[in-house]
Amino acid sequence: MKNTFYAVLVILLIVSCQPQGPERYSTTGPEIDLAKGLVADYEQGNWESWMTKYADTAKAYHNNWDNPISPKELQEGFQQNLAAFSSYEFKDDPAFYEMVLDNEGKTWVNFWGVWTGIPRGSDKALDLPVHLSINIEDGKIIEEYAFYDNSVINNALDQMAAMQNAPEAEQAIMATQAKVAEAWSNYDKELFASVSSPNVIRNANGVRIASNQEEYAGLMDVFHTAFPDFNVVVDSYVIRDGKSYLTWTVTGTNTGEFMGNAPTGKVVETHGMSIWTFDADGMATQEDAYFDNMELYNQLGYTVSPPSGE
8 A cells, every 4th residue: 555655646746747838728818918908909999009919910800711901901991980980899798708729839819799889870889799819929919810790880881871861851760760670679668659659550461450659569568578589670671752661680589478378488580571651750650561470480389270171
């Protein structure tokens, strides 16, 4: 037993004396600090400091693997897009940084976070998930890969440009329909009431569903009870003669009772179109919505039985 004890002790001493390799994973350290400084400079618009984080030959790949641009070109693109926002930042939560050493000995810092910004002339923030990977060598970034859905920002900028260039009556309609979508997504019945007439009408697939604000609010109750994360995105629209012809996408998770049925826990995505009518002041007076109910039911897992024939 004594000999066994000494043998184990010798092995432990030998192992402890072996040279340790470089740290392969960490959430702290100078590389993490560099990445956090890069994000902070971006948020503060401190572009001079931001540029010092990059090597002279650094390459940036944003939403692609094969077409790099220089940090200077990246900065110019950022400044051009951010000029359309009154404020922007990365949310404190969720935000995650990690440092990894790959099998080729390269040091990478990965960042996951959510960018949020408010377009000028709007009070609604846009949220954009972002993943960033930067390769650091000798305290400088030499490669950068970033992936995010830039269409979120581009669509917002396009809508702003369209609103600014549209006649006053159309601007009022665009503002109202944006608030209607926001009211649906945020379950804000008061906001909807503020942009609609007291006797607002909703027809769904040709059937009268609501004839006033109270009944319309009841419809919002039904869907938000069944899908608490109910969200509406306006995909496209055309405005003609006081009407907006728009297509939309609705998503949600069925965690509440829907039409007398127990929740299924299923995530749904359905598409449709609405024709909204507005008065001279841009207030919503009527919605004629068209969508495939059967597609929604199928996604929820409902089945339809044929009549018995009796």
